Amino acid sequence: MAASSSRAYCIKKIDINRKFFYNSFVMEFEVIRSTEGIYVADCYLEKIFIEASCLEELHEGIESALNERFSDKEKPKPSDINLIFYQE
Numbered sequence: 001m002a003a004s005s006s007r008a009y010c011i012k013k014i015d016i017n018r019k020f021f022y023n024s025f026v027m028e029f030e031v032i033r034s035t036e037g038i039y040v041a042d043c044y045l046e047k048i049f050i051e052a053s054c055l056e057e058l059h060e061g062i063e064s065a066l067n068e069r070f071s072d073k074e075k076p077k078p079s080d081i082n083l084i085f086y087q088e
Contacts (some may be wrong), residue, residue, distance in 0.1 A: 028082045035088050
């Protein structure tokens with residue numbers, strides 16, 4: 001895995017009528033493509049790990065893991081999920 005600092009949560013501050021509201025749910029997955037072509041995605045704070053042989057399989061794996069993880073609470077919107085790609 002790449003040795004980088006990955007933020008799984010960011011805080012977006014919104015000023016509405018001088019009151020601050022926080023939307024704190026942005027998920028980041030660190031995605032590494034190995035020299036063999038395998039994709040490995042990690043979301044460290046939610047402890048989600050996915051391996052896939054292609055991008056379509058990676059997308060399905062992330063969607064499935066999020067559905068399972070957030071079955072009893074609000075699931076993040078697609079626009080709140082960030083994939084950060086690295087290559088070995």
